[in-house]
Amino acid sequence: MYPRAAALEREGADVIHLEVGRPAFDTPVDIKEAAKQALDAGIVHYGDLQGTERLRQALARKLSEFNGLPAGPENVLVTTGLTQASFATFMAALDPGDEVLVLEPRYPQHPPKIALTGATVVPVPLDPERGYRVDPERVEAAITPRTKMLVLVNPANPVGTVFTRDELAVLADIAIRRDLLVVTDEVYEYITYDGRQHTSIAALPGMWERTVSLFAFTKAYAMDGWRLGYAVAPTELLGDIHRIAMNETTHPNVFAQEGAVAAVEGDQQPRHDMVAEDRRCRDLVYERLNAMPGVRCHLPEGSIYAFPDVSGLGQPDPEFAEQLLHEAHVATEPGSSYGAMGQGHLRVCFGSEPYARLEEAMDRMAKYVQSVAPAHD
Incomplete structure (x- = not known):
């Protein structure tokens, strides 16, 4: 998904990157x-x-x-x-x-x-x-x-x-x-x-x-x-x-x-601060995903990923991720990349963008979900 997202950015799109497992922070x-x-x-x-x-x-x-x-x-x-x-x-x-x-x-x-x-x-x-x-x-x-x-x-x-x-x-x-x-x-x-x-x-x-x-x-x-x-x-x-x-x-x-x-x-406080911010981002994404119709997400206990089930929206996860990228400019990864059990899911990296960008990503995703959910309710 990253090359697809990068191609959109070269065309001038404002893409929010939730597909790459990279920290949002600078090295201490x-x-x-x-x-x-x-x-x-x-x-x-x-x-x-x-x-x-x-x-x-x-x-x-x-x-x-x-x-x-x-x-x-x-x-x-x-x-x-x-x-x-x-x-x-x-x-x-x-x-x-x-x-x-x-x-x-x-x-x-x-x-x-x-x-x-x-x-x-x-x-x-x-x-x-x-x-x-x-x-x-x-x-x-x-x-x-x-x-x-x-x-x-x-x-x-x-x-x-x-x-x-x-x-x-x-x-x-x-x-x-x-x-x-x-x-x-x-x-x-x-x-x-x-x-x-x-x-x-x-x-x-x-x-x-x-x-x-x-x-x-x-x-x-x-x-x-x-x-x-x-x-x-x-x-x-x-x-x-x-x-x-x-x-x-x-x-x-x-x-x-x-x-x-x-x-x-050295000083471990920056590490603790980053994890505290990751938790704040996790809570935001978990709450917002579960508020979207047709989307279910369990609470991540660690790491920087949520793995929501979007199968209730009626689209295969690769198609959903592709449409979410092109229509909402939010990049995620299709869950089927993670094996058969990942089908119908997305991997959403909540640690890769600052909190404000995550809020914007959830707003965009919610709008897209609303546009496709009624046809499959």
């Missing part, structure tokens, strides 16, 4: 200053292939204090975004013929990478009637002798579920009993609402040994363009992942890593 000043100082200090040459020692030490402290993981600097691989971390993990761990369980609605970037390894994606539906929670029976039923891996996104993209410690414990029990490797994408670890606490599945008993945890600076610190992430795993797992990553990019940007150190070790 102290993070940018740290990178500038690194440039001035001549930190511009090749660095440690695994990521700078200084950053990996800072991340090891964060992983211990916030995530409860027994990680040292040797367990951290700094990558060019979480995207590279996930690609390198799949390439290192999977072989042709392997099967990978992916909870659905799913983040659409993981399955194509899995397919490149020759492995097969096996979708496992979440339970929409319970707010897109894990259904252990469906997970167990999807496992075959070829199943090697379970991929988890927590908090979930696109549905905004924050999986509880009890839910993760059930998945951990299945992974241990069925000898599965777990890959967990935790890019939204800090973005949770209403007092919910993020839990890393690798912190549960018996899971450190069989889990690759993936993180990034992208969302929490508004550093999406910096392209910095990191993979965390026991050294024997991480070594294989590192071999893939170093042959892709050698190592990540060195002066950007100095900014990342400032993000981890």
Whole structure:
């Protein structure tokens, strides 16, 4: 949808971008200053292939204090975004013929990478009637002798579920009993609402040994363009992942890593302020969507996405998203991009625009919905 929206903008349209999962905020000043100082200090040459020692030490402290993981600097691989971390993990761990369980609605970037390894994606539906929670029976039923891996996104993209410690414990029990490797994408670890606490599945008993945890600076610190992430795993797992990553990019940007150190070790108030604003935006979008005839939306518990059901309006979701873009100049993503369970839905990023622009987007969307709803009531 982004190229379509950009084409409209080139024609002079005022498009509100709710399709791209990018923060609406600027990177905090102290993070940018740290990178500038690194440039001035001549930190511009090749660095440690695994990521700078200084950053990996800072991340090891964060992983211990916030995530409860027994990680040292040797367990951290700094990558060019979480995207590279996930690609390198799949390439290192999977072989042709392997099967990978992916909870659905799913983040659409993981399955194509899995397919490149020759492995097969096996979708496992979440339970929409319970707010897109894990259904252990469906997970167990999807496992075959070829199943090697379970991929988890927590908090979930696109549905905004924050999986509880009890839910993760059930998945951990299945992974241990069925000898599965777990890959967990935790890019939204800090973005949770209403007092919910993020839990890393690798912190549960018996899971450190069989889990690759993936993180990034992208969302929490508004550093999406910096392209910095990191993979965390026991050294024997991480070594294989590192071999893939170093042959892709050698190592990540060195002066950007100095900014990342400032993000981890500096004042965390800007991060808290951004999450508070994300919650305000969530509340607005949730309330406005549910007030539209024929639209239903569950309350996102985390992340920066709402996933409204627009099937009651009688249009397939790709057609609805296309018409909403062209007639209301509001860009969203069709839910069918997130698997079969996403059909009839839209992904709406409430974290990508300032509050006032979100209000305008909801006004435009409400007007469009009113124009199509009567014919399908």
